[in-house]
């Protein structure tokens with residue numbers, strides 16, 4: 001038994017940077033056998049509100065880790081006719097203990113159910129499924145990192161170009177397709193780029209609008225913050241901001257920081273040093289965070305925790321990995337941007353409706369009228385006139 005649980009833990013351990021240690025006096029995870037209603041006899045600090053239903057049906061349950069670092073428990077239903085070998089030859093009338101235990105350990109590591117039936121985290125028991133799927137490995141690595149191996153090739157090449165950015169406000173139309181971050185709250189469009197934000201009424205998109213310093217707009221931000229990585233508005237109205245790998249919740253319309261924030265990304269079951277790219281809330285109210293180029297996590301907005309992990313290309317048909325930004329426009333469609341290309345996506349048909357080169361004009365921001373453009377035209381004219389003169 002002991003050996004079996006050790007192997008079950010190792011199954012998760014071997015793909016990550018985690019270490020599990022058996023320690024009967026100082027523990028984070030407890031495994032025990034329970035039957036029927038077992039509230040009070042729980043061996044940990046908490047009583048168990050769930051019950052077992054005798055043979056078959058519910059096989060086991062476990063809780064998720066929480067931010068208090070409470071002990072998490074795995075309860076295995078004692079009334080099951082368990083099979084204790086680690087192979088796929090489980091007799092029909094028995095239940096593979098190992099397969100169930102690996103699944104429950106997954107929960108104690110913070111991994112929710114998977115919709116993929118090859119996943120060990122698939123909610124339905126399958127005696128022939130006793131190994132982690134590729135996606136299981138990706139998910140646990142997204143939470144706890146990859147196993148540390150000798151060479152640290154690409155880990156440490158974080159950009160160190162901390163050049164003091166010019167504090168002259170940039171011109172919107174000059175940046176044009178370099179811009180990719182948008183947020184719309186109550187018919188107001190917020191375009192943010194590095195330290196700057198342009199705030200415009202959607203009914204009156206004036207390209208001459210001067211940007212503000214984001215730090216003047218959101219005074220709760222820490223000094224020296226770099227940029228807003230991602231933002232979206234929750235169905236409840238609050239705005240979620242991801243800044244320097246911290247989670248901020250801002251109350252609307254006061255734009256004040258909600259009490260208790262910012263928090264670490266681990267509160268969303270993401271590892272601290274995950275590379276976030278963007279986040280979006282869809283018309284139907286689903287919130288997605290895109291990270292590490294190819295993955296997404298869907299957030300349960302009621303509970304404020306992660307609900308489902310997966311590959312972007314699987315959930316959003318036609319959207320390439322490596323997207324840099326995403327947002328929902330007032331037409332209810334989602335826009336993804338990668339390499340200055342936009343993808344207009346409908347969550348209802350689950351398809352890309354159109355794609356092309358991204359320019360601000362996509363949202364009716366007409367840079368042809370901008371003063372800078374006019375000045376460009378005038379200077380071009382002058383140049384041609386000069387050339388004409390030289391010609392004579």
Ligand SMILES: [Zn+2]
Nearest residue numbers: 034048050075
């Ligand atoms: Zn229980």
Ligand SMILES: [Zn+2]
Nearest residue numbers: 103107113123
């Ligand atoms: Zn489960």
